[in-house]
Amino acid sequence: MAGGTKRLPRAVREQQMLDAAVEVFSVNGYHETSMDAIAAKAEISKPMLYLYYGSKEDLFGACLNRELGRFIEAVRADVDFTLPPRDMLRKTILTFLSYIDANRASWIVLYTQATSSQAFAHTVRDGRERIIDLVARLLSTGTRNPEPGTDFHMMAIALVGAGEAVAARVSAGDVDVDEAAELLINLFWRGLKGKPENR
Amino acid sequence: MAGGTKRLPRAVREQQMLDAAVEVFSVNGYHETSMDAIAAKAEISKPMLYLYYGSKEDLFGACLNRELGRFIEAVRADVDFTLPPRDMLRKTILTFLSYIDANRASWIVLYTQATSSQAFAHTVRDGRERIIDLVARLLSTGTRNPEPGTDFHMMAIALVGAGEAVAARVSAGDVDVDEAAELLINLFWRGLKGKPENR
Amino acid sequence: MAGGTKRLPRAVREQQMLDAAVEVFSVNGYHETSMDAIAAKAEISKPMLYLYYGSKEDLFGACLNRELGRFIEAVRADVDFTLPPRDMLRKTILTFLSYIDANRASWIVLYTQATSSQAFAHTVRDGRERIIDLVARLLSTGTRNPEPGTDFHMMAIALVGAGEAVAARVSAGDVDVDEAAELLINLFWRGLKGKPENR
Amino acid sequence: MAGGTKRLPRAVREQQMLDAAVEVFSVNGYHETSMDAIAAKAEISKPMLYLYYGSKEDLFGACLNRELGRFIEAVRADVDFTLPPRDMLRKTILTFLSYIDANRASWIVLYTQATSSQAFAHTVRDGRERIIDLVARLLSTGTRNPEPGTDFHMMAIALVGAGEAVAARVSAGDVDVDEAAELLINLFWRGLKGKPENR
DNA sequence: AATGAATGAGATTTCATTCAT
DNA sequence: CATGAATGAAATCTCATTCAT
Numbered sequence: 001m002a003g004g005t006k007r008l009p010r011a012v013r014e015q016q017m018l019d020a021a022v023e024v025f026s027v028n029g030y031h032e033t034s035m036d037a038i039a040a041k042a043e044i045s046k047p048m049l050y051l052y053y054g055s056k057e058d059l060f061g062a063c064l065n066r067e068l069g070r071f072i073e074a075v076r077a078d079v080d081f082t083l084p085p086r087d088m089l090r091k092t093i094l095t096f097l098s099y100i101d102a103n104r105a106s107w108i109v110l111y112t113q114a115t116s117s118q119a120f121a122h123t124v125r126d127g128r129e130r131i132i133d134l135v136a137r138l139l140s141t142g143t144r145n146p147e148p149g150t151d152f153h154m155m156a157i158a159l160v161g162a163g164e165a166v167a168a169r170v171s172a173g174d175v176d177v178d179e180a181a182e183l184l185i186n187l188f189w190r191g192l193k194g195k196p197e198n199r
Numbered sequence: 200m201a202g203g204t205k206r207l208p209r210a211v212r213e214q215q216m217l218d219a220a221v222e223v224f225s226v227n228g229y230h231e232t233s234m235d236a237i238a239a240k241a242e243i244s245k246p247m248l249y250l251y252y253g254s255k256e257d258l259f260g261a262c263l264n265r266e267l268g269r270f271i272e273a274v275r276a277d278v279d280f281t282l283p284p285r286d287m288l289r290k291t292i293l294t295f296l297s298y299i300d301a302n303r304a305s306w307i308v309l310y311t312q313a314t315s316s317q318a319f320a321h322t323v324r325d326g327r328e329r330i331i332d333l334v335a336r337l338l339s340t341g342t343r344n345p346e347p348g349t350d351f352h353m354m355a356i357a358l359v360g361a362g363e364a365v366a367a368r369v370s371a372g373d374v375d376v377d378e379a380a381e382l383l384i385n386l387f388w389r390g391l392k393g394k395p396e397n398r
Numbered sequence: 399m400a401g402g403t404k405r406l407p408r409a410v411r412e413q414q415m416l417d418a419a420v421e422v423f424s425v426n427g428y429h430e431t432s433m434d435a436i437a438a439k440a441e442i443s444k445p446m447l448y449l450y451y452g453s454k455e456d457l458f459g460a461c462l463n464r465e466l467g468r469f470i471e472a473v474r475a476d477v478d479f480t481l482p483p484r485d486m487l488r489k490t491i492l493t494f495l496s497y498i499d500a501n502r503a504s505w506i507v508l509y510t511q512a513t514s515s516q517a518f519a520h521t522v523r524d525g526r527e528r529i530i531d532l533v534a535r536l537l538s539t540g541t542r543n544p545e546p547g548t549d550f551h552m553m554a555i556a557l558v559g560a561g562e563a564v565a566a567r568v569s570a571g572d573v574d575v576d577e578a579a580e581l582l583i584n585l586f587w588r589g590l591k592g593k594p595e596n597r
Numbered sequence: 598m599a600g601g602t603k604r605l606p607r608a609v610r611e612q613q614m615l616d617a618a619v620e621v622f623s624v625n626g627y628h629e630t631s632m633d634a635i636a637a638k639a640e641i642s643k644p645m646l647y648l649y650y651g652s653k654e655d656l657f658g659a660c661l662n663r664e665l666g667r668f669i670e671a672v673r674a675d676v677d678f679t680l681p682p683r684d685m686l687r688k689t690i691l692t693f694l695s696y697i698d699a700n701r702a703s704w705i706v707l708y709t710q711a712t713s714s715q716a717f718a719h720t721v722r723d724g725r726e727r728i729i730d731l732v733a734r735l736l737s738t739g740t741r742n743p744e745p746g747t748d749f750h751m752m753a754i755a756l757v758g759a760g761e762a763v764a765a766r767v768s769a770g771d772v773d774v775d776e777a778a779e780l781l782i783n784l785f786w787r788g789l790k791g792k793p794e795n796r
Numbered sequence: 797a798a799t800g801a802a803t804g805a806g807a808t809t810t811c812a813t814t815c816a817t
Numbered sequence: 818c819a820t821g822a823a824t825g826a827a828a829t830c831t832c833a834t835t836c837a838t
Contacts, residue, residue: 006816007816007817007821007822007823008822009821009822010821010822013822013823028317029315029316029317031230031231031315031316032230032316032317034806034807034808035807035808035809036808044823044824045823045824045825046808046809047809047810047811047824047825048822048823048824050808050809050810051822051823055808055809056807056808056809112314115311115314115315116228116230116314116315117228117230117231118227118228118231151378151382154368154378154379154382155382155386157364157365157368157374158361158362158364158365158382158383158386159361160364161360161361161362161364161365161367162357162360162361162364163357163360164360164364165356165357165359165360165361165363166353166356166360168360169353169356175353175356179350179353183350183353183354183357187354187357187386187389190389207797212797233831233832233833234832234833234834235832235833243798244798244799244800245799245800245833245834245835246798246799246800246834246835246836247797247798247799249833249834249835250797250798254833254834255832255834404837405800405801405802405836405838406801407800407801408800408801411801411802426715427714427715428713429627429628429629429713429714430628430714430715432827432828432829433828433829433830434827434829442802442803443802443803443804444803444829444830445802445803445830445831445832446801446802446803448829448830448831449801449802453829453830454828454829454830510712513712513713514626514628514712514713515628515629516625516626549776549780552763552766552772552776552777552780553780553784555762555763555766555772556760556762556763556780556781557759559758559760559761559762559763559765560755560758560759560762561755561758562758562762563754563755563757563758563759563761564751564754564755564758566758567751567754573754577748577751581748581751581752581755582755585752585755585784588784588787631810631811631812632812632813633811633812641819641820642819642821643812643813643814643820643821644813644814644819644820644821645818645819645820647812647813647814648818648819652812652813653811653812
């Protein structure tokens with residue numbers, strides 16, 4: 001009735017559906033979102049969702065993949081390996097948090113919601129693990145005078161946890177991006193400097 | 200016939216039910232757990248669950264509260280405010296992680312699962328906020344030469360995030376408690392030392 | 399509203415449901431029968447069907463089993479192995495057709511409908527195969543002067559096919575039981591007498 | 598793009614579709630076959646099916662009719678009314694079973710599937726009835742010394758049932774055509790000889 | 797105090813069928 | 818002539834929740 005009942009090429013509809021799905025999933029969570037609600041939001045009929053994505057789980061997976069892809073692309077495009085370490089760290093963290101800030105509804109909430117279903121918990125865990133490994137490698141190569149027994153992997157777990165927590169606040173609009181970035185940068189930078197000399 | 204049809208005093212029944220509920224919720228998550236499953240695990244009938252707890256949501260809330268209470272009690276009982284700062288920090292973190300380690304199934308998993316339902320997201324957020332405030336106060340009083348604009352609250356967000364991440368690994372049995380504690384202690388301790396000398 | 403909303407013991411409800419299911423399945427066929435229709439016929443709610451029988455397929459299977467069991471019981475109870483062969487044959491066929499006649503809606507129609515779903519085709523085939531084997535054995539022991547190459551199994555296939563066809567007419571109320579029985583008896587009896595001498 | 602988008606004359610398309618439909622229907626049954634599956638098998642689009650046949654039911658009807666027509670044509674073409682009775686019987690039965698054997702996927706299987714839907718039960722019943730009438734007439738004219746009360750119609754029901762049962766085995770590839778034919782011929786021939794001398 | 801019996805309401809999913817191009 | 822795009826309607830199944838004993 002209210003416009004929008006046109007025939008659209010497949011690729012367009014696909015994005016339209018994912019847009020709606022990401023929005024609704026991110027507001028209500030995986031389990032508390034019905035396919036009806038997504039279809040309504042996308043202004044299409046439910047069978048379309050199934051025709052294009054097969055199942056609710058697959059649809060959620062497609063959301064996850066698209067958002068993850070965009071996120072990675074955004075961060076990767078901005079990382080400049082020619083910068084000196086501290087500047088590179090600063091730039092990466094700023095890009096990371098800015099992306100979150102500019103795409104509040106999508107990424108972090110999906111990231112959070114994905115834990116809701118047993119079916120996706122492992123996807124999130126795997127993704128997080130890859131990031132942790134990356135950070136661990138960066139710490140291990142970047143630390144100038146590491147203590148002999150330093151566990152870079154565990155340090156990476158902690159730092160990534162800190163990053164996620166700050167990012168969650170950014171996505172909630174609770175904190176200022178620049179200030180948050182500054183703090184994370186410091187925390188990571190300290191992580192790069194072995195055991196503290198104190199006591 | 201098959202055991203379990205005894206008349207038990209209210210308090211005992213309540214714990215029996217909560218034990219079962221915590222176990223099942225923590226394994227399957229909030230949405231993927233049915234009241235039937237809980238009743239079966241507790242070896243009682245479903246109406247009992249409703250009689251005692253009113254609804255699934257309330258039951259989950261009761262789980263959350265009990266586990267949270269136990270956790271807080273355990274940590275608080277062990278905190279010794281007479282110790283010098285670094286020792287107090289060490290003792291608290293060790294107690295915290297040891298509790299998690301000894302109660303893997305319950306707390307962290309419930310804590311994680313609670314995010315699954317809109318109905319509990321706020322409970323978890325509130326709890327976390329209180330911890331963050333506490334940590335922020337500790338930072339603010341413990342830091343010797345704070346930079347003028349230091350945002351202790353944000354630092355607390357990051358540190359608590361790191362703590363949660365490490366705790367999650369402990370609860371998964373992935374990491375050694377003592378090593379994890381050592382790392383967290385260092386990270387927090389560094390957080391206590393204002394802004395690092397740049398570059 | 400119209401009475402009948404009582405609490406019934408499990409065993410009673412089970413039969414009530416099966417009665418309704420057999421009736422509706424036999425009229426509409428497996429695929430064209432909805433669980434709603436069965437629930438309505440049984441004057442209970444749909445979840446009861448699932449609670450008691452798990453799935454539509456299982457419910458149909460339960461119908462099949464009950465009807466098959468009753469049928470076999472009825473026939474077996476009436477077979478008298480002390481009678482001379484021809485009398486035993488007569489009595490068995492009469493019992494068989496009388497049972498069909500007295501239980502028109504149930505057995506034959508289920509027997510027919512069961513072929514409708516891939517899931518049950520094999521059940522029916524297996525049942526039929528057992529009957530064919532039985533008849534083949536009877537032929538093989540009962541035939542006085544068998545031709546050397548006589549294929550009793552194939553003869554059994556044909557005779558059982560004839561029996562089914564006649565039974566279908568009985569269940570449709572198209573033919574008289576006694577006359578049908580007389581004819582089948584003759585046909586089977588001839589089957590017992592090796593190759594015809596003619597030509 | 599992927600083949601099959603040619604413009605074909607109506608008659609060719611029709612056969613192409615029916616070929617596909619017969620194949621899929623006979624494998625999966627009426628209800629468990631989707632129009633999508635048929636369109637895919639025929640390598641055409643679904644609207645074509647509807648353009649040519651109007652509905653799933655009509656399409657199945659068309660399958661049934663084509664296969665029935667071919668079957669009747671094949672048998673009729675081979676019946677030779679100038680032969681003596683026994684030879685004619687032999688030839689007809691051989692033709693019948695050979696046709697089934699050579700067209701396993703099609704006729705008998707559809708014939709069986711047709712029972713699945715209320716919409717076709719009557720078609721099958723009518724077809725069977727015509728065959729039964731034919732056989733009954735043959736029996737009535739071919740029997741040399743009929744008993745006074747002989748019910749040729751019922752005898753025909755039984756014999757056709759036997760024929761169908763044997764044919765089903767032939768179409769399943771379970772039995773040898775010649776042997777099956779020999780047995781059916783004997784059975785029918787006996788049917789042509791009035792009541793057997795009792796005892 | 798305790799439970800077996802029962803259900804309202806809603807979720808996911810499928811499919812025959814039809815527009816619009 | 819031919820089809821990709823789209824949907825109305827319904828089917829199976831689940832689950833939190835309550836009633837009657």
